[in-house]
Amino acid sequence: MYLLAIAVILTALKYFEIGPVANMDWWWILGFYGATIVWWAWADATGxxxxxxxxxxxxxxxxxxxxxxxxxxxxxxxxx
Incomplete structure (x- = not known):
């Protein structure tokens, strides 16, 4: 859940071009969404x-x- 919160915050910062996140590639932000998916898949698969x-x-x-x-x-x- 923390990864999703970080991803949403980074998305907002990137969209509104705030701070150093404005200069980051979108791939970094999408990586947090991917990490969230991997975490949820692992958590569900292992119980x-x-x-x-x-x-x-x-x-x-x-x-x-x-x-x-x-x-x-x-x-x-x-x-x-």
């Missing part, structure tokens, strides 16, 4: 994206369980 989403859901679930236990007056389990 990185899905694994991160599952970790986030597990953390949210445990936080919710701990919050409910605290509301009931039960001490939450400490993670191992």
């Amino acid at each position: 990185y994206t899905k694994r991160k989403a599952m970790e986030k859901m597990a953390t949210r679930k445990q936080d919710r369980i701990n919050k409910n236990k605290e509301a009931l007056g039960i001490a939450p389990r400490k993670p191992r």
